[in-house]
Amino acid sequence: GESVGLHLPTLSVQEGDNSIINCAYSNSASDYFIWYKQESGKGPQFIIDIRSNMDKRQGQRVTVLLNKTVKHLSLQIAATQPGDSAVYFCAEGYTGRRALTFGSGTRLQVQP
Amino acid sequence: KAGVTQTPRYLIKTRGQQVTLSCSPISGHRSVSWYQQTPGQGLQFLFEYFSETQRNKGNFPGRFSGRQFSNSRSEMNVSTLELGDSALYLCASSSRVAGGDLNEQFFGPGTRLTVL
Numbered sequence: 001g002e003s004v005g006l007h008l009p010t011l012s013v014q015e016g017d018n019s020i021i022n023c024a025y026s027n028s029a030s031d032y033f034i035w036y037k038q039e040s041g042k043g044p045q046f047i048i049d050i051r052s053n054m055d056k057r058q059g060q061r062v063t064v065l066l067n068k069t070v071k072h073l074s075l076q077i078a079a080t081q082p083g084d085s086a087v088y089f090c091a092e093g094y095t096g097r098r099a100l101t102f103g104s105g106t107r108l109q110v111q112p
Numbered sequence: 113k114a115g116v117t118q119t120p121r122y123l124i125k126t127r128g129q130q131v132t133l134s135c136s137p138i139s140g141h142r143s144v145s146w147y148q149q150t151p152g153q154g155l156q157f158l159f160e161y162f163s164e165t166q167r168n169k170g171n172f173p174g175r176f177s178g179r180q181f182s183n184s185r186s187e188m189n190v191s192t193l194e195l196g197d198s199a200l201y202l203c204a205s206s207s208r209v210a211g212g213d214l215n216e217q218f219f220g221p222g223t224r225l226t227v228l
């Protein structure tokens with residue numbers, strides 16, 4: 001079932017290229033940030049997180065960058081594959097209040 | 113280890129009715145959060161339960177309620193359904209530890225609610 005917005009910004013990349021997805025967050029008090037991937041008909045899947053005392057964190061093929069000065073978060077995906085096609089959400093939260101605030105999402109389309 | 117399960121997966125109701133959705137967290141997880149996802153508003157936090165107590169609540173009317181059982185399973189209820197309640201309702205579980213430290217939240221596949 002369709003689970004995402006109809007008018008999401010879309011990033012289209014060629015297979016093998018690197019992808020960069022950006023996100024602006026709203027709450028200066030947020031100290032925890034997460035990137036999720038959501039495929040059609042599924043719930044969001046955790047990709048990587050970062051705490052506010054860091055500005056970069058790397059995972060397998062993914063890197064998250066945090067710029068607290070301008071409240072900006074980015075997700076870099078190396079060597080993008082067709083299986084990476086999905087909607088990507090950033091989310092912010094802060095210790096003491098578990099609720100996550102999600103961004104509006106970006107659709108990533110990988111062209112073979 | 114089984115993931116988060118939600119039942120039912122799809123539901124059709126009419127305005128004015130009420131609905132109950134169920135979520136079973138990952139075994140050992142004691143925190144369950146609920147989110148509403150719509151095309152217009154995106155993903156919005158409804159509430160979180162831990163040890164059978166509501167710990168956090170989002171900005172939703174009182175028609176939206178929930179509870180958690182001693183086995184950590186959770187239900188959410190929406191009364192007097194409105195057309196705008198049509199959405200994907202997602203449940204997330206995590207191994208919340210005392211002190212409020214944030215841990216990774218694992219989402220279920222969601223329940224697609226359609227209100228006619």
